[in-house]
Amino acid sequence: MTGFFITASGTDVGKTFVTAGLLRHYVKQGATVRAIKPVLSGFDTVAMAESDSGRLLAATGQDVTLENIEAITPWRFAAPLSPDMAAVREGRMIDFSALVKFSREAIAPAGPFFIEGVGGVSVPLTETQTVLDWMDALALPTILVTGSYLGAISHALTAFESVRRRNLSIAAIVISESEASTVPLEETAGVIARFTGSTPCITLPRAQSAHAPAFIQLAETLDKYRP
Numbered sequence: 001m002t003g004f005f006i007t008a009s010g011t012d013v014g015k016t017f018v019t020a021g022l023l024r025h026y027v028k029q030g031a032t033v034r035a036i037k038p039v040l041s042g043f044d045t046v047a048m049a050e051s052d053s054g055r056l057l058a059a060t061g062q063d064v065t066l067e068n069i070e071a072i073t074p075w076r077f078a079a080p081l082s083p084d085m086a087a088v089r090e091g092r093m094i095d096f097s098a099l100v101k102f103s104r105e106a107i108a109p110a111g112p113f114f115i116e117g118v119g120g121v122s123v124p125l126t127e128t129q130t131v132l133d134w135m136d137a138l139a140l141p142t143i144l145v146t147g148s149y150l151g152a153i154s155h156a157l158t159a160f161e162s163v164r165r166r167n168l169s170i171a172a173i174v175i176s177e178s179e180a181s182t183v184p185l186e187e188t189a190g191v192i193a194r195f196t197g198s199t200p201c202i203t204l205p206r207a208q209s210a211h212a213p214a215f216i217q218l219a220e221t222l223d224k225y226r227p
């Protein structure tokens with residue numbers, strides 16, 4: 001299986017939830033699965049178990065230690081801002097070439113592998129480069145995560161078009177139900193699907209009992225990318 005880049009239409013719409021869910025699914029199937037989250041803003045060592053990187057490690061049964069987090073997330077910043085802004089606060093910067101190199105070298109030769117991005121597709125990483133440039137450099141199939149909040153349809157379609165303009169393959173769109181959403185999840189997915197052609201649109205309800213079927217469906221979609 002090839003690797004996948006998990007991105008989103010914005011911040012806090014469910015990238016880590018989707019990535020961790022996929023990891024747990026494949027672990028349950030007995031597969032060797034890996035994920036990295038190279039860039040992370042808002043990191044606090046005191047609460048590292050609750051960080052995105054900590055959740056990914058836990059999903060694969062690894063200990064949530066600073067050493068293990070450093071292995072999958074070399075670029076960590078304390079401020080909960082876009083990575084370029086958070087880096088400046090610490091007198092640092094993200095070396096884009098080094099980020100691409102780290103990502104390429106981490107891609108597993110076999111078994112499911114996921115790279116979780118940071119924020120949405122257009123979030124700046126440096127003064128001149130965004131997450132989309134990172135995705136373009138890696139050219140991996142994309143999983144696009146969006147929410148079901150009011151306004152999510154516009155954000156999802158904008159992100160979809162941005163990714164498609166780079167000629168990147170979009171393996172699936174995951175509509176993760178937003179907390180306290182006033183918009184029906186299935187209706188949101190139906191509208192998005194009207195504008196995204198044959199790209200699978202998978203709904204992910206918040207109800208605990210509904211999670212497993214959604215991840216099974218998503219995994220079956222990704223399995224079509226097996227070489």
